[in-house]
Amino acid sequence: MKLTIIGSASGMPVGKRSCSAYWLENGKDVLLLDCGDGTASAIVRANLDPMRIGAIAISHSHSDHYAGFPLLIQMLHISKRKKPLKIFVSQRIIRFLKYTLEMSYMWSERIGFDLLWQPIKNNERYDFDSFSIIPHENSHLLGYKEDLFRHPLCDLKSYSFEVMCDGIRGVYSADIGALSDIDVLLAKKAQWLLLEGMHFSLEEFEKWLASKSVEKMIITHIPPEREGKDFKNAIIAEDGMSIDIFP
Ligand SMILES: [Zn+2]
Incomplete structure (x- = not known):
């Protein structure tokens, strides 16, 4: 299995990194984890064929994790895609993304392929193509709880994903509220961990x-102030970097 970093930036745009998007493939099927701003162009820069994407899983509705979605759909439409595309995301974000596509003239009867929307639920397993994913709610957005009465459309749902493929188990943390959010996912052996390295202190992180x-610890979502910082036994993600993962 191979993991390619499409976008390794944090929520603060920088020149050499695009926002969160990660390409997992086993030579046959492709799963895209998150689809942050700039994803479509970053896929082209990484020399990957977006028509190969079979499914997209979106962790939460911060724009550095979803805002590349409408343009990716537009790119697939222009490329005359016919194959359906599966989208795994929370129910509220489905409503929001459908509205965004509607306003972007990416109407279902116009785009030329079906979007198979799958609302995700905490701890439920979804099997598709060569993959299985299990979303696990984390605490990333819970700090907004008290604002919800003013902004009732917001979701507050943020997921980390457990991903299985060809006997390989890995974890994509996505944004988390605390490192302890994913402790339970790492209680079982994981061949890879893609860790979005923000929202905790460096001291806490190193410990x-x-x-x-x-086996393969990859740190991504790099904020400008942590640029150039190395971590023992971890790979620091760069856009376009590919990492082979074996069972
Ligand atoms: Zn976030």
Whole structure:
């Protein structure tokens, strides 16, 4: 299996990194994890064929994790895609993305392929193509709870994903509220961990990292102030980087 980093930036745009998007493939099927701003162009820069994407899983509705979605759909429409595309995301974000596509003239009868929307639920397993994913709610957005009465459309749902493919188990943290959010996912052996490295202090991070044994630990979502910082036993993501993962 191969993991290619499409976008490794944090929520603060920088020149050499696009926003969160990660391409997982086993030579046959492709799953895209998140689809942050700039994803369509970053896929082209990585020399990958977007027509190969079979499914997209979106962790939450911060724009650095979903805002590339309408343009990716437009790119697939222009490329004359026919194959259906599966989208795994929370029910509220489905409503929002459908509205966004409607306003972007990407109408269902116009785009030329079906979008198979799958509302995700906490701890439920979804099997498709060569993959299985299990979304796990994390605490990333819970700090907004008190604002919800003013902004009732917001979702507050943010997921980390457990991903299985060809006997390989991995974890994509996506944005998390605390490192402890994914402790339970790492209690079982994981061949890879793609960790979005924000929202905790470096000291806490280094200590936590030392206590985990994951075969391939990849740190991504790099904020400008942590640029150039190395971590022992971890790979620091760069856009376009590919990592082979074996069972
Ligand atoms: Zn976020």
